[in-house]
Amino acid sequence: MSLQPRAPRPRPAAARARTWAAALHPRVWSPTLVALAVAAAVWSWVARRSPYVLPAPGSVVEQLAGDPGLYLVNAWATLSEALLGLAAGAAAAFAVAVAVSESVLLRRAVMPLAVVLNVTPVVAIAPALVVAFGFGILPKVVVAALTTFFPVLMNTATGLRSVPREVLQVFRTVHASRWDVLVRLRFPSALPFVFAALRVVFPLSLVGAIVAEFSAAGATAGLGTIIKVAAANSQLDRVFASIGCLALMGALLLLVVTTVERRVLSWHSSQAR
Amino acid sequence: MVEQRADGDEQAFVAVRDACKVYDDGPRHVTALHHVDLEVPRGRFVSVIGPSGCGKSTLLRLVAGLEEPDSGEVRICGRTPAHAAERKMVGFVPQTPALLPWLDVLGNVRVLEKVNRAARRRGPEPSRAAPERCDLAGDPVALLRRLGLGEVLHRRPGQLSGGMQQRTAIARAFALQPQVLLMDEPFSALDEFTREAAQLQLLDVWQELRTTVVFVTHSITEAVLLSDTVVVMAAGPGRVAGTVDVLLDRPRRSGLLDSAALHEHEHRVRELLSSAWHAGAGAGR
Ligand SMILES: Nc1ncnc2c1ncn2[C@@H]1O[C@H](COP(=O)(O)OP(=O)(O)OP(=O)(O)O)[C@@H](O)[C@H]1O
């Protein structure tokens, strides 16, 4: 029997180039462009008729261009709160999910608490946290972490249990240790679920940070503070400039998750194209 | 004493003695196995056939150590299934391929190597070092080539046909170099043509490795083509109705499928099945 050549890896450079070429085709981007143009037209029309509902797009752009430093500094403040919260919340959720999936006792103890925590509105907790932790970065990080925690916990716990019974049986017939089952079966099986949660939670962490900033408005940096103060002064262009920054940040965060997901989960059916 | 039995076990390498298994299915009790005996000599290919629900999978799970019998005992090479699992003596091929979708074919075949590494240190394996087993046994790539998977070593399960997936699962079990190979209807989901090809590839590999096999199937032809002995089970409650020794020369090839000798054996298995069916219908239903 002759030595056969290695089968090619799933996605060689040529295939990637083809994907990019396909993405640049007008068929792909033109609908988005048209929708954006329509939205802009509607916006300008409304802005001209009632300037207290929407500021003119031009004035928002002017506002951004006039003081880019202000928006950069505050966007960075909000983003770092959100990212720190994400990291802490997701790490804690992952650890708890593993503990809960390995021990029935822990599951019974922890899950009701987690559910209670989840059904309590974060908006209500935020002021209390500001009282507790002061006007620094800590309460914002905690609120962002809280918004992250529950979705990641639930999805990871479900994912860790998603190993098919027959696969577990095969591993049991060779007396695989719990550790082997956890690391070689449960972790990889949970990944699609974890990413599904991250896709929700990455943009959501911004909401957490903003809500916390609202609760301590005026005393701290962040786009939330800018929005709150500007809205009180009816500076709609400032409000919308900040909202634009937030939308952009959310989109970027989502892009990061989906890009990483595409790499890590290339084997999963959700990534089939 | 255990070691002695391990050497002198030509009689029963896999032995199930007087095993009973009852499931609590809500208010009802389902007797899956009723005083079942099974003896498989070393190096034999034994098929278990019977109607759906007669306890074939249950029997296999008992031998694999995935479940305990309510009474009776199971021995593999003189050891309990739990001991056998600790020593990685048992290869298991479930009804679905049960591959890991994030690993490629070769990765799937090798993954069991990496778990329970202590097994190799846990004691001598009587037949593992048999000299004629060398070239296929220790080499997953050679094994996969022989099973017709040489071209797809680095593909993921999602990119394989059903037949390829099932053969990968079989390669994974053979790669363990197990003392006993347990297969639960591995080909039942395949179309006729793919199934025949897979059967012949399995025969080809088995011819060389001569692992002791317990093979559960629904197909009479498959049972006769592959095995040395066909164990016929009957349902309600699950029990052994009889056995048919298959006296066909090895190595067996595809031409055999049309032969009178094969049909003759099929006929005997079918007779046993139907007489057990009528006996069961008279007594139980
Ligand atoms: N975990 C379980 N709980 C309750 N009843 C069970 C369980 N496993 C099997 N049974 C019952 O035991 C009997 C034998 O089941 P088993 O799966 O061994 O049959 P089988 O011969 O493999 O059938 P098939 O050919 O359809 O796979 C069936 O009546 C089934 O309903």
Ligand SMILES: [Mg+2]
């Ligand atoms: Mg079955």
